[in-house]
Amino acid sequence: MDLAKLISTINSFLWGNLLLYLLCGTGIFFTFKLRFVQIRKLKAIFSNAFGNFSIKGEKAGKEGMSSFQSLATAVAAQVGTGNLAGAATAIASGGPGAIFWMWLSAFFGMGTIFAEAVLAQTFKVKDEDGQVVGGPAYYISQGTGSKAMAAFFAVAIIFALGFVGNMVQSNSIGDAFATAFDIPSLYVGIGIAILAGLVFFGGIGRIASVTEKIVPIMALFYIVSGLVVLGMHAENIIPSLKMIIQGAFNPKAATGGIIGATVKEAVRYGVARGLFSNEAGMGSTPHAHAVAKVKHPVQQGLVAIMGVLIDTFVVLNITALVILATGALDGQTTGIALTQSAFTKAFGSLGNPFVAVCLFFFAFSTIIGWYYFGESNIRYLFGVKGLTPYRVLVMLFIVLGSTLKVNLVWELADTFNGLMVIPNLIALLLLSKVVVKALNEYDSGIN
Numbered sequence: 001m002d003l004a005k006l007i008s009t010i011n012s013f014l015w016g017n018l019l020l021y022l023l024c025g026t027g028i029f030f031t032f033k034l035r036f037v038q039i040r041k042l043k044a045i046f047s048n049a050f051g052n053f054s055i056k057g058e059k060a061g062k063e064g065m066s067s068f069q070s071l072a073t074a075v076a077a078q079v080g081t082g083n084l085a086g087a088a089t090a091i092a093s094g095g096p097g098a099i100f101w102m103w104l105s106a107f108f109g110m111g112t113i114f115a116e117a118v119l120a121q122t123f124k125v126k127d128e129d130g131q132v133v134g135g136p137a138y139y140i141s142q143g144t145g146s147k148a149m150a151a152f153f154a155v156a157i158i159f160a161l162g163f164v165g166n167m168v169q170s171n172s173i174g175d176a177f178a179t180a181f182d183i184p185s186l187y188v189g190i191g192i193a194i195l196a197g198l199v200f201f202g203g204i205g206r207i208a209s210v211t212e213k214i215v216p217i218m219a220l221f222y223i224v225s226g227l228v229v230l231g232m233h234a235e236n237i238i239p240s241l242k243m244i245i246q247g248a249f250n251p252k253a254a255t256g257g258i259i260g261a262t263v264k265e266a267v268r269y270g271v272a273r274g275l276f277s278n279e280a281g282m283g284s285t286p287h288a289h290a291v292a293k294v295k296h297p298v299q300q301g302l303v304a305i306m307g308v309l310i311d312t313f314v315v316l317n318i319t320a321l322v323i324l325a326t327g328a329l330d331g332q333t334t335g336i337a338l339t340q341s342a343f344t345k346a347f348g349s350l351g352n353p354f355v356a357v358c359l360f361f362f363a364f365s366t367i368i369g370w371y372y373f374g375e376s377n378i379r380y381l382f383g384v385k386g387l388t389p390y391r392v393l394v395m396l397f398i399v400l401g402s403t404l405k406v407n408l409v410w411e412l413a414d415t416f417n418g419l420m421v422i423p424n425l426i427a428l429l430l431l432s433k434v435v436v437k438a439l440n441e442y443d444s445g446i447n
Helices: 003-033 042-050 067-078 081-094 097-122 136-144 147-181 185-200 203-232 234-249 263-278 286-290 297-325 335-382 384-401 406-430 432-444
Strands: none
Touching (some): 003 097, 003 406, 042 067, 042 297, 067 297, 067 335, 081 097, 081 147, 081 263, 081 335, 097 136, 097 234, 097 263, 097 286, 097 297, 097 406, 097 432, 136 147, 136 406, 147 406, 185 203, 185 335, 185 384, 203 234, 203 297, 203 335, 234 297, 263 297, 263 406, 286 297, 406 432
């Protein structure tokens, strides 16, 4: 059995049964336990997320960053290749119905990501350098007392996001630029690594400064462009939505047999790609939310929910509807090539360059976010002395990722994502009373 088949077999077990039930079950558990916080606190979610919106906010430092900067850093990680290439991969592999399962898992995932952010705020600490840090490794070790499980999570996320995850990002950019501009992927990877390194070595201040500027602009540009395409194909919007609903329960009928997926595959690819996109339950975004300067942990929990709303219900839906409405789905094309094909049908020769440029900003911002999440765990395991070797290794993996085959890179990402999810979900469930107590305090006091 070669490496690709072995990894695929592991993922079939992880994502076919175990994690599907664990992730969805945890989301459902928190949604009911928190009395549908994602619905009843909708107004507070918007006010906490955008109440102090500014593209040029206060400078972040050792004391942390503003709530909006934390959201921007989290969304930088969430809105990436999962929204452009990942959504296309899910549709191509699981049919249009995979998007329905993305929606459902994201709705319940809002409960999970709220819990992650609240715990990250509750258990944040200052490290030896005086830097405020937090995340699952910290709430696992302090909250559950299991340093072994915390260390396992820390190692898993460093590989999952810092190394393999960032290979996925550079891989997608490399493919897109090779198609659009005929630039060798290796050269693209080297260029990305250099630009990323400039941000990495600038510390938390530069990371916050870059994300708070890039994220709002890139998201707005992509959303408006997608809406223009949908306006050009307005008559196909309702049929596309019907394909998504029908495909969730009868994938072959939804596409006339073009995609020979089963319901199980629609669910598997929908949930797996959905997690990769919005990261609810993965244990990644809590690192950004931990360092937000807020008065109460619940405030940042509400802000975290906004990240899922932006990622899945806005940006990802734009990609999915553009692919379906333009008729780009052909049963053969997948990944970023399918997204490029959809925009090419609408914008002609400008379609490929448009997607390539969008993907560059989406994926580059994700590289910054994921680097930061890994850095928090390097600090947990090795202290400040581990930062420089980590930064250099991430840059090398970015270059390497740009040259690999897309299927292998995505499968590797799924494997490591799965490994880091397990200890995080265990800790969330064990510490659920802490989350509920915090929300009850907020409801009866500050709110």
